[in-house]
Amino acid sequence: MVDLVLTTFDWVPEAPRGFVRDIRVRWALEEARLPYRVESTPFRDRNAEHFAHQPFGQVPWLRDGDISIFESGAILLHLGQRSDVLMPADPHRRSETLEWLFAALNSVEMASLPWSVSKFFGDADDTPVRKRVNEFLKARLRHIEPVLAGREWLAGPFSVADILMADVLRLIDRFDGLAEHRACRDYVVRATTRPCFVKAHADQMAHFAAAD
Numbered sequence: 001m002v003d004l005v006l007t008t009f010d011w012v013p014e015a016p017r018g019f020v021r022d023i024r025v026r027w028a029l030e031e032a033r034l035p036y037r038v039e040s041t042p043f044r045d046r047n048a049e050h051f052a053h054q055p056f057g058q059v060p061w062l063r064d065g066d067i068s069i070f071e072s073g074a075i076l077l078h079l080g081q082r083s084d085v086l087m088p089a090d091p092h093r094r095s096e097t098l099e100w101l102f103a104a105l106n107s108v109e110m111a112s113l114p115w116s117v118s119k120f121f122g123d124a125d126d127t128p129v130r131k132r133v134n135e136f137l138k139a140r141l142r143h144i145e146p147v148l149a150g151r152e153w154l155a156g157p158f159s160v161a162d163i164l165m166a167d168v169l170r171l172i173d174r175f176d177g178l179a180e181h182r183a184c185r186d187y188v189v190r191a192t193t194r195p196c197f198v199k200a201h202a203d204q205m206a207h208f209a210a211a212d
């Protein structure tokens with residue numbers, strides 16, 4: 001009996017494939033070797049049941065027995081409590097994992113998302129707002145660069161913090177935003193060549209391709 005059920009869209013357009021956030025959950029589940037199955041919810045017609053699990057009508061969400069949990073960060077924290085492969089048992093390491101998990105989402109992703117969105121929609125690079133957005137992201141990358149140059153993973157062993165940070169950074173890399181940040185790029189390569197990421201990515205691509 002598989003208790004863990006991950007829900008993602010039944011289909012998405014080509015552009016976000018490989019980057020839909022269910023990949024974070026797939027990756028964590030693979031690393032922890034937790035058995036799970038994947039269910040789909042319609043991308044086009046978001047129904048009441050969808051909003052009951054994810055109040056913004058987004059994905060992913062995870063069901064673990066009678067618990068239903070949304071927000072990729074919260075889901076990874078939840079899984080981290082089930083597996084010390086994802087969250088080290090040592091209290092100091094655990095605390096570092098938590099701080100880096102939040103840093104990935106609340107310090108780096110909050111700067112990278114506006115940047116990625118404007119890149120995606122091809123905004124001009126020289127508007128005053130766009131310059132601010134560029135500077136905001138650059139400041140984050142400037143400070144994360146020496147951190148990643150000095151260690152293999154963020155909190156000692158590989159953890160959920162790395163899943164989130166690497167996933168956030170690889171979207172920046174997709175739009176060539178890490179060109180001047182060698183340590184960030186190397187970290188993304190280190191993380192995304194892990195067999196569990198490779199499987200999670202291939203599974204997501206196959207999931208959406210099956211709906212074409």
Ligand SMILES: N[C@@H](CCC(=O)N[C@@H](CS)C(=O)NCC(=O)O)C(=O)O
Pocket residue numbers: 019020021022057058059060070071072073
């Ligand atoms: N903060 C949420 C963001 C979820 C999110 O942005 N999901 C995207 C897919 S990666 C989505 O559902 N987009 C469709 C939409 O926003 O309508 C999380 O990390 O789970």
